[in-house]
Structure formats: C-alpha cells, structure tokens
Amino acid sequence: MAGMNLLVNSKKYEIDGAPETPLLWVLRDTIGLTGTKFGCGMGLCGACTVHLDGDAARSCQTPVGSVGAKKITTIEGLSTDRSHPVQKAWIAEQVPQCGYCQSGQIMQAVAFLTKNPHPTRDEIDQAMSGNICRCGTYQRIRRAIQQAATDAA
Amino acid sequence: MMATATEVGRREFLRLSASAGAALVVSFYSPAKGRAVQSQPTQNGLFTPNTWVCITPDNQVTVLVEKPEMGQGQRTTEAMLLAEELDIDFSTIRIEQAPTIPDIYKSLSTGRSGGTRAGWESVRKAGAQARAMFVIAAAQQWNVDKQECRTQNGAVIHAPTGRRLTYGELVEAASKLPEISAGAVSLKEPKDFRFIGKPLPRVDTPSKTDGSAGFGIDVRVPDMLYAVIARCPHFGGKLENFDATAAKKISGVRAVFPVPPLGFLDICGYGGRNLNTAGGVAVIADSTWAAIQARKALKLQWDKGPGGNETTDSLRSVLERQGTAAPTFIALDRGDAGKGLDKAAKKIEATYELPFTAHATMEPMNTTVHVRDREIEIWSPTQWANVIQDEIATLSGLPKNKVIVHMTLSGGSFGRRAQWDYAAEAWQVARQVKKPVQLLWTREDDIQHDFYREYSYHRLLGGLDTQGKIVAWSHRVVSTPIRPVFDSPESLKDPQHSAEVGGADSLPYFCPNIRLDYAPAPSAVPRAWWRSVESSFTAFAVECFVDELAHAAARDPYEFRMDLLHEDSKAPSGDGPDTRKFRGVLQLAAEKAGWGKRLPAGWGRGIACHWSFGSYVAHVAEVSTEKDSAVRVRRVVTAVDCGTAVNPDGVRAMAEGAINFALTPVLGGEITIKDGAVEQSNFHDYQVLRLNQAPDIEVHIMPSTDPPSGMGEPGVPPLAPAVANAIFAATGVRVRRLPVDSRLLQESLYQLGGPPRSGEQICFRG
Incomplete structure (x- = not known):
C-alpha cells in the first residue's frame, strides 16, 4: 500500500492503494475525474481511453502502479474550453448522441492524429475500430477526424 | 445558424x-x-x-x-x-x-x-x-x-x-x-x-465533448459506497450457498450479503411481472474496483431452477414445432388464405429465424440510492423515472413523495432502461447500508442479464397467380412473447392485443387473401422491448419474403413492391399505413441509390421498407462479398417520411444510428443459451458493429408539413431485410437466419464457383 505519485492533466496526485488497481478506477473513484468511462473492463470497447505521454491507453487495462512518471491526460485535460481541433470537429459534425463513448473516441482520435496527421479513410477505420459506439455515430466520427485533419493542415 | x-x-x-x-x-x-x-x-x-x-x-x-x-x-x-x-x-x-x-x-x-x-x-x-x-x-x-x-x-x-x-x-x-x-x-x-x-x-x-456530461455512473454523493452483485446466471434459478470468507479479506470491502430475486414469477410458463431480478450476493466496498475484486473471490453455488435445461437448440425445436401448431390468436384473416394458396399458380414457402440479441448500451446499468429515515433518494439513468418512483414506493412502503428520483443522462438505452430491475436491486442493497450506494453492473452483468429481443421464428406461405401477382399470404409468427412478461398469459389469446405480431399486421402490399397468426414459445430467458420491438423481426420476415416472391414472379423487387402498393391494400380500418407515403420513400430511396445501375462484380443491392411509429422508412443497401471476410455492407441509402422533421439533423442522426444498431444482429450479435444461462459475456463474444464495418449512409427526408412521427426506432426494421436481399442479389444465397453465417455463405459461394447465376436461389438456415 505504498503511496504513488501521478501526474494527471498537469496536476500532481498522491494515491494510496494497490498498484494493480486499474488506472480507470483511480481516475473515477479516487481522483473524481469521471469523464473517462467504464465500458467493458477488458480493453474491448475503448470508452476508458486516456493518454500516457500522448499515447492512447486503455485505462481499464493499465495498472496504476505501471504508470510511473508518465503524464496522464484525460478528456478533462485535453483543453479548458473545448478548443482542441478534435473537440471542435466533434462539435461541428454534431457527433455525439448519448455521448457516453465520446470521451474515449476523442482521446483515441487525438492520439491517432498526432501520429498520423493526414490519415486515409482505411487508416481511420483501423485506428478507430477498437472504440465501440452503440448509438452508431461512426459515420460522423469518420467525418470529424477528416475535418480535424484538414483544419490542422 | x-x-x-x-x-x-x-x-x-x-x-x-x-x-x-x-x-x-x-x-x-x-x-x-x-x-x-x-x-x-x-x-x-x-x-x-x-x-x-x-x-x-x-x-x-x-x-x-x-x-x-x-x-x-x-x-x-x-x-x-x-x-x-x-x-x-x-x-x-x-x-x-x-x-x-x-x-x-x-x-x-x-x-x-x-x-x-x-x-x-x-x-x-x-x-x-x-x-x-x-x-x-x-x-x-x-x-x-x-x-x-x-x-x-x-x-x-x-x-x-x-x-x-x-x-x-x-x-x-x-x-x-x-x-x-x-x-x-x-x-x-x-x-x-x-x-x-x-x-x-x-x-x-458541448458537454459530451469535454467529459462534463453527467451520466448515472458519474453520480458522486458524499460518503457513498460502491456495490456489485453476483447474480444467479441461470434464469429463474436461485442462490443455494455462498462463502464470502476470501471476499471479505479484500481491502476496502465493507459488507457481503445475499439479495433475494424480485419478481420472476413462473416466467418459464409465461407468467411474470414487470420486474425480474436474478438475486444473488451483493458486495459493498469503498471503491468499484474493490467490489469487483471481492465478487471474484466469492464461492457461489446456484440452483439452476426450472429453466436450467434450456438451450438455444431446445428452444429452437419448440419454435419450429410451434410453427405449425394451433395458433393462440389470429391477427389478420382477410379473404381465405388457404383457398388462395390452393388455387395459386405458384406456391412459395420460407421460414426465418432471429435469435436473442442484447441491447448492450455503452453505459452499463447502474443506480445510486440513499435510503434515509423516512425518505429514499435515487439517481438513475432510466427511461422511466415514474415507474421507479411508483415501484420503490410500493417495495419500501413509503409514500411516493418520499421517493425522489433524479433522472440522469443515459448512456444509450434502446429500450433497456424502460426496465427498472437495476434500480430495484440498488434499493435492495442500499436499504441494508446506511450510506448512499452506487450499484454498478459490469459488462458481463449487462450481457448476461439483459431483457433480450425476443427469439422469433416465422413461417410464410405465398401464392402467385399466372401474372405474378400475390393471391395469398400466410404468416405464422412464433416468438418468446414479451407481453405476458408485463401482462397476463391470457393476453396472448386476444387478437385485439396483437403486439407480438406488431409490424406484420400492417402489411401494406395488396393481397386478397391474408392470414397472420401467432403461437408462443415458452422460455426462461427474460425479454422485452428492443429498439423497434416486434417490427425489428417481423419486418425481416415480411420484407425478405416479398423479395422471394418478386424473384419467383421474375420481377424487379423494387417495381414489384411499387405495383403492390396501391389504394386497395390499405387496411379497412383506415388507421394503417398510407400506401402513397410508402411509394414515396421507396421511390426516393431507389432514385438516390441509383437502383438498377451497374455495381462492381460481387456486389449486390437490396431494398426493403417498413412503417413503424408513424414513420415510413425505405433502405437500399449495397453489399460486397469477398473471399476472406464474406459480406461487407458498403452503403445504405435511406428515405424517411416522418412528417415534419423538427430538427432534420436529428432525424439524420437517428436514421444513421438505427442503421448501425440494426447491423449488429445481422453481422454478429447473437445471444445463445446453455443451462438456462447466457453463453456470451463481453464484447469479444457478443460482437457489436465497429467503425470499420460501418457503411456509408445517405439519409433523404421527404418534405412534409404533417405532424411529426417517431424517428428513434423506424430506421431499424427495414435494414436487416435490405441487407439480406442485397446478399441474395450479390450471391444468389437467401439469408433466412440472422446473424449471417459467413462460413456457410462462403461454402455456398464456393459451391457456386463464384458470383451468382441468375434465377438460382440457394437457401440456408444457420
């Protein structure tokens, strides 16, 4: 039960607890950042996606003890005013319906576009297929990513 | 703007x-x-x-x-x-x-x-x-x-x-x-x-792009605890024994106790109430994770109960048997379908089967409850707050105004959150803990304890005259009915309450001799409303069969439908669908999709339409078949007549969502039963549509100044038949059971030695 230091959205947190606890539950239940969602607990749906040093990670499959000094970014830390190009594209394309999966979708899209700023449609399909949306906003997600890529160009 | x-x-x-x-x-x-x-x-x-x-x-x-x-x-x-x-x-x-x-x-x-x-x-x-x-x-x-x-x-x-x-x-x-x-x-x-x-x-x-939108699972109340329940996996079964010694040793665990099932009265026979909870053992902890870990450490013994022998195969044999048994009610009986079939120049018969399928909302079921002295406060992502208030008042004995329900945002519903089982469970747990408690369902709980779409089986007989016109139509619907789950078993005998055949009873095509009847198949599996309810399966049978009749009559399936949609086919009562509006959406979808134009080799186009919740929807689906992955749905062109489209972008979003939602049980999502329990548990074995499977979608809205009609569901029913009809156009193979079995499809293609030969129908059931 050693104390662990976490850097979440540029803020330092000292966390007590078992190091094998998934980061998801530390974010949601301990720190109180509920924008990151629980969807499946098996890394199958992407609702819990956050960034570790800018890379997309499924927080339900990330033991908090494995994070170390890596910078954690959650949807709440993406921007203070929804000004990230991907958030703007999501609003412009009116992507969300129920909205539950969208934190994970946006975090996945941001990490993907950082590595691949000008993706083809097939690359978008491949990168985003680990994130499930049951409302069926997939076509708008595709458009929003293309839009964000164009805006950033 | x-x-x-x-x-x-x-x-x-x-x-x-x-x-x-x-x-x-x-x-x-x-x-x-x-x-x-x-x-x-x-x-x-x-x-x-x-x-x-x-x-x-x-x-x-x-x-x-x-x-x-x-x-x-x-x-x-x-x-x-x-x-x-x-x-x-x-x-x-x-x-x-x-x-x-x-x-x-x-x-x-x-x-x-x-x-x-x-x-x-x-x-x-x-x-x-x-x-x-x-x-x-x-x-x-x-x-x-x-x-x-x-x-x-x-x-x-x-x-x-x-x-x-x-x-x-x-x-x-x-x-x-x-x-x-x-x-x-x-x-x-x-x-x-x-x-x-x-x-x-x-x-x-905006609130759904920055993490600030508050769903039920995000409710945080001072001093709250977290709970999960280990439920009896066998529907209608019960807890026999449990040992919580190891579970209680897990750090953060506060309490472990059994919770009895609520409702579940004689569901195997048909009877029941508008409430079913499985019952089991609740684990309360300081965090969700601790509760989940402790649940894994429980030692549990279950009594499988009266439904413990049920399997998908056993249910299937009952459904097939009921396909020819005496009906419990006759919903439509116009002319004489039997005589019409006898006299027909050509007689076609087909059966269709759609298994159980789950809602699988992205936000799993959850509810937070605080039971105080003479008051209960509830936060629930629900589709029906009134019923939670009414029923928790009944269960607790408190007056209604002492049961406060906060309706939070819901992370999807599709009919699932019209049930209040998870709120009742949360109350059962919270009343034993003098603190606010959030009960969370894991994905495994959600997949294994849903109220599934009914399992249905359809037997259709159609007769054509020498001109290729339909002269007789007979449709037997068999299903694990949902009505007696909420009503009395007697309701199944009442043709005035023909909910179980909803959608099939508003057949818009002209036919002088029609019979539609129903026979139920008992099952221990809970089932209820799934986006578009009965229309989601009756439209599959009806619109696939119309396609088969068109083929048998050597007619283009679009033109065949248009010819049958004339004034005479209107329901005598006048409250059925308007054939002009049907023609309108079919024509619009066909035109925009380029019906009749050439497609690449191995591709096929299928059409289907349906009227539900007051709205008319026609889809034209384009599929391609590939040697490795069998079927891909490439494009869906949709026309809707929903009266006044209050927010046209909202109408488009609902149509897009309905198409994607309806594709899951076509391409993969199937719930199977063994030992009276669900065999699937998470998104690896209950496969829902993913982005790389999502087709291009075009939605066209008919201009109208009529009052608005529904749009949440009507896009669902015609999608599966449009895809199945497109698969036939591409391969010559009739899909008569969902989900599409790509293995069988590949075998059929292999046997065919390539793309379809016209005039050939290969039919298979999974």
Whole structure:
C-alpha cells in the first residue's frame, strides 16, 4: 500500500492503494475525474481511453502502479474550453448522441492524429475500430477526424 | 445558424430562479385534461416547480424537460418547439430535467419513439400561451390595443410607436394576469417557422465533448459506497450457498450479503411481472474496483431452477414445432388464405429465424440510492423515472413523495432502461447500508442479464397467380412473447392485443387473401422491448419474403413492391399505413441509390421498407462479398417520411444510428443459451458493429408539413431485410437466419464457383 505519485492533466496526485488497481478506477473513484468511462473492463470497447505521454491507453487495462512518471491526460485535460481541433470537429459534425463513448473516441482520435496527421479513410477505420459506439455515430466520427485533419493542415 | 442553447443543473436553476425575483411560470397544455394547468405566479421570487417553463426578469427562459435524454436529442427538440412559439432566441434557452413530483410531472418517461410527437402540441402551446401573456401585459402597460403589438426575439413591440419591452421587463406584470387557455392561442403556420425544420446543433453536444456530461455512473454523493452483485446466471434459478470468507479479506470491502430475486414469477410458463431480478450476493466496498475484486473471490453455488435445461437448440425445436401448431390468436384473416394458396399458380414457402440479441448500451446499468429515515433518494439513468418512483414506493412502503428520483443522462438505452430491475436491486442493497450506494453492473452483468429481443421464428406461405401477382399470404409468427412478461398469459389469446405480431399486421402490399397468426414459445430467458420491438423481426420476415416472391414472379423487387402498393391494400380500418407515403420513400430511396445501375462484380443491392411509429422508412443497401471476410455492407441509402422533421439533423442522426444498431444482429450479435444461462459475456463474444464495418449512409427526408412521427426506432426494421436481399442479389444465397453465417455463405459461394447465376436461389438456415 505504498503511496504513488501521478501526474494527471498537469496536476500532481498522491494515491494510496494497490498498484494493480486499474488506472480507470483511480481516475473515477479516487481522483473524481469521471469523464473517462467504464465500458467493458477488458480493453474491448475503448470508452476508458486516456493518454500516457500522448499515447492512447486503455485505462481499464493499465495498472496504476505501471504508470510511473508518465503524464496522464484525460478528456478533462485535453483543453479548458473545448478548443482542441478534435473537440471542435466533434462539435461541428454534431457527433455525439448519448455521448457516453465520446470521451474515449476523442482521446483515441487525438492520439491517432498526432501520429498520423493526414490519415486515409482505411487508416481511420483501423485506428478507430477498437472504440465501440452503440448509438452508431461512426459515420460522423469518420467525418470529424477528416475535418480535424484538414483544419490542422 | 449555430445557435447553442445550454443545459443547466437543477441546483443552479433553483439558485438562479431565487435570485431573479419574480418569474412567469407557464405550464404546458395538457391534452388529457383538455385545458391548461393554472399558470403559477412565483412566490417570494422562488420557482414553483409544478410547471414546465420559467421566465425570469433577467430574460432567462428555462424549460423543464420531462422526457429522458438518452441520445435521441429530446432536450434540443423541446427547446426548438418552445423557442418557435415563444418567439425567443433558441440559443438563450436553458434546459433542466423535470423532477419526480407525483401528480405534477406524470410523463417522466419515453418510449415508442414518442418524444417529439408528445411535445409537438403541448410544448408549442406552452410557448404560445406565454407569448400571448407578454403581449397582453405590454398592451396594458402602454394602454394600447394588443392587436397593434407583435413579438420579436424575446420582446414585445408596439408597431405604431416602435416602443419595445423585453419579456424580462414584463415578467412581473404577466405573472399577475389571469390564465390564457391553450385553446385561445393559435400556433404558427409552417411557412413562418424560424427553427422547426432547420438543422440546429444539439444543446448537449458541448458537454459530451469535454467529459462534463453527467451520466448515472458519474453520480458522486458524499460518503457513498460502491456495490456489485453476483447474480444467479441461470434464469429463474436461485442462490443455494455462498462463502464470502476470501471476499471479505479484500481491502476496502465493507459488507457481503445475499439479495433475494424480485419478481420472476413462473416466467418459464409465461407468467411474470414487470420486474425480474436474478438475486444473488451483493458486495459493498469503498471503491468499484474493490467490489469487483471481492465478487471474484466469492464461492457461489446456484440452483439452476426450472429453466436450467434450456438451450438455444431446445428452444429452437419448440419454435419450429410451434410453427405449425394451433395458433393462440389470429391477427389478420382477410379473404381465405388457404383457398388462395390452393388455387395459386405458384406456391412459395420460407421460414426465418432471429435469435436473442442484447441491447448492450455503452453505459452499463447502474443506480445510486440513499435510503434515509423516512425518505429514499435515487439517481438513475432510466427511461422511466415514474415507474421507479411508483415501484420503490410500493417495495419500501413509503409514500411516493418520499421517493425522489433524479433522472440522469443515459448512456444509450434502446429500450433497456424502460426496465427498472437495476434500480430495484440498488434499493435492495442500499436499504441494508446506511450510506448512499452506487450499484454498478459490469459488462458481463449487462450481457448476461439483459431483457433480450425476443427469439422469433416465422413461417410464410405465398401464392402467385399466372401474372405474378400475390393471391395469398400466410404468416405464422412464433416468438418468446414479451407481453405476458408485463401482462397476463391470457393476453396472448386476444387478437385485439396483437403486439407480438406488431409490424406484420400492417402489411401494406395488396393481397386478397391474408392470414397472420401467432403461437408462443415458452422460455426462461427474460425479454422485452428492443429498439423497434416486434417490427425489428417481423419486418425481416415480411420484407425478405416479398423479395422471394418478386424473384419467383421474375420481377424487379423494387417495381414489384411499387405495383403492390396501391389504394386497395390499405387496411379497412383506415388507421394503417398510407400506401402513397410508402411509394414515396421507396421511390426516393431507389432514385438516390441509383437502383438498377451497374455495381462492381460481387456486389449486390437490396431494398426493403417498413412503417413503424408513424414513420415510413425505405433502405437500399449495397453489399460486397469477398473471399476472406464474406459480406461487407458498403452503403445504405435511406428515405424517411416522418412528417415534419423538427430538427432534420436529428432525424439524420437517428436514421444513421438505427442503421448501425440494426447491423449488429445481422453481422454478429447473437445471444445463445446453455443451462438456462447466457453463453456470451463481453464484447469479444457478443460482437457489436465497429467503425470499420460501418457503411456509408445517405439519409433523404421527404418534405412534409404533417405532424411529426417517431424517428428513434423506424430506421431499424427495414435494414436487416435490405441487407439480406442485397446478399441474395450479390450471391444468389437467401439469408433466412440472422446473424449471417459467413462460413456457410462462403461454402455456398464456393459451391457456386463464384458470383451468382441468375434465377438460382440457394437457401440456408444457420
């Protein structure tokens, strides 16, 4: 039960607890950042996606003890005013319906576009297929990513 | 226009209302009572909550929305309807979820794709009433004839003198006026609409892009604990024994105790109640993770119960047997289908089968409950807050007004959250813990304890005359019925309540001899409403079979449908679908899809249409078949006639969502049963549609000034048959069981030695 230091959205947190606890539950239940969602607990749906040093990670499959000094970014830390190009594209394309999966979708899209700023449609399909949306906003997600890529160009 | 109305939390709303001094509060016209509820002047500047619209002196307009928001855009639609008649800027409206106050807010629920329909009259009337009162207040203040006054964007203007008073400035005077009845105000003509019919951005989009939207799972109450339940996996079974020694040793665990099943009366036989919980062992902990870990450490023994031998195969043999058994009711009996079939020049027979399928909302079921001395407070992502209040009051013995239900945002519903099992469980747990408790379902709980779409089996017989016209139509529906889950088993004998054959009973195609009947198949598996309910399976059978008849008649399936959709096919009662509207959407979809134009080799195009919840939808699906992955749905072109499209972008979003949702049980999502329990457990073995499987979608909306009809569900029913018909066009293989079995399809293609040969129908069932 050693104390662990976490850097979440540029803020330092000292966390007590078992190091094998998934980061998801530390974010949601301990720190109180509920924008990151629980969807499946098996890394199958992407609702819990956050960034570790800018890379997309499924927080339900990330033991908090494995994070170390890596910078954690959650949807709440993406921007203070929804000004990230991907958030703007999501609003412009009116992507969300129920909205539950969208934190994970946006975090996945941001990490993907950082590595691949000008993706083809097939690359978008491949990168985003680990994130499930049951409302069926997939076509708008595709458009929003293309839009964000164009805006950033 | 990029106006954005905003949402507001209830606490903030009360604070704003209190600080703003006087407020004009106008309730909605209530069609049931036939008159408007008394308008409520505020007392001491405090909001009186038996109302729906509140306007304060700072010009703030707030609408209290009764219907839940679960992704369908309800809040946006209501804000648009109100803004239209109140004549205010849509972007200035605040939205709040109406509270559960018995006898005042009576419709804290939605279903049957009815949200927009419900508000079409009532919300607009409320806006028009408030606007009329502001006009009278201004006219009195200026001592002029009200006929000389008009409104513009939240203000009354005296046209001859150009004088202007904002609604905020008129709040105090208007709130002292006598009530204006809803009947005394008239509504705008469609040509004058400012907002209705324009694609406006949703009010909840911003909060759903920054993590701030609050769902049920996000409820945080001081001192709260977290709970999960280990449920009996066998439907109708029960807990025999458990050992919590190891579970209790896990750090953070507070309590472990059994919870009895609720309801589940004789469900194997058909009987039951509008409540089923599996019962099991609850684990309460300081965190969700600790509770989940402790649950894994439980040692559990279950009694499988009376349904413990049920398997998908055993159920299937019952369904097949019931396909030819005596019916429990006859829903349609026009002409003489038997004689018609005997005389037919050509007789076609086919059976179709659709297994159980799950809702799998992205936000798993959860509810937070705080049981206090003489009061219970509940936070639930629900489609039906009224029933939670009613039933928890019954279970707890408290009066309704001591059961407070906060309806949170829902992370999807599709019918699942019309059940209140998870709220009842949360109450069962919380009453034993003197602290607020959040009960969370894991994905495994969700997949294994859903109320699934009915398993259905269809036997169809069709007769064609020498000209290729349909002369007889016979459809036997067999299903694990949902009606007796909520009603009495006797209801299955009543043809007046033919819900189990919904959609099949509004056959729009002309045929002189029609019979539609029903036989049930008992099952221990809970089932209930799944997006578009019975239409989601009856449309598959009907629209695939029409395609088979078209093929047998050597006709183009689009033209065959169009020819059969004439005036004579209308239901005699006149309350069935309008064949002209059917023709309209079929034609629009076919034209936009390029029906009849060439496709690449290995591709096929299929068409289907259906009428449900008042709306007409036609889909043209294009599929490609590939050697490795069998079927891919490439493109869906959709035409909808939903009357007035209040928010066309919302209509498009609902149609897109319905298409994607309907593709899951076509391409993979199937729930199978063994030992009276579900075999699947998470998204690895219950495969839902993913982005790389999502087709291009084009949605075309028929222009209309008719009142709006439903859009949440109507896009679902015609999708599966359009895809199945497209697969036939591409391969010559008839898909008669869902999901499409790509292995069998590949074998058939292999046997065919390539693309289809015209005139050949290979049929298989999984």
